[in-house]
Amino acid sequence: MLYIIGLGLCDETDITVKGLNAIKSCERVYLESYTSILMISREKLEEFYDKKLILADREMVESQSDEILLNADVINVAFLVVDLVIRARELNISITIIHNSSIMNAIGECGLQLYNFGRTISIPFFTDIWKPDSFYDKIKENKNIKVKEQSNENLARGRKIYEPPRFMTVNQAIQQLLEIEEIHKKQVITPESLAIGIARLGSTTD
Incomplete structure (x- = not known):
């Protein structure tokens, strides 16, 4: 299982109970480290989660996603960015997204x-x-x-x-x-265009 987990906005206690439980179940936990700046240190997160965190920079996410997804079909892996979702689905790896608060x-x-x-x-x-x-x-x-x-x-x-x-x-x-x-008639939208429709966001049911 690949878990995509939101950390929240500020410190280590912002994570949801569901997200924390998921992290504790994982054998590898990757911390996305290039699209946002944490207000606390990685060490403080590791202490709170009781897990070693692997820093994932842009190169790792974009060029080494297979390393992140390795064995995620048989073990639990946690990550904090959505870029891996399409690649994981191509490999038939189950995905659970655990939302958190955001600036939005x-x-x-x-x-x-x-x-x-x-x-x-x-x-x-x-x-x-x-x-x-x-x-x-x-x-x-x-x-x-x-x-x-x-x-x-x-x-x-x-x-x-x-x-x-x-x-x-x-x-x-x-x-x-x-x-x-x-x-x-400018071919902006065609029957072949890729689009994503979202409803009931955050719900566990379709």
């Missing part, structure tokens, strides 16, 4: 609802010769997003009456993407 939900602590403000935008560091600014137009787009839906009648009459929330199915989303493609 913790940001609610500031009193704002992230969903109302459009897509998340990353602002890269400038250098002396490179100052990317693609985030600027995305911020402008976010400022123009409608956050509540009104019926056509209420919208036309200027009545501030909003529709109840609806849940879009994966099939509905795909159908709408294909309809828009049919209008624009």
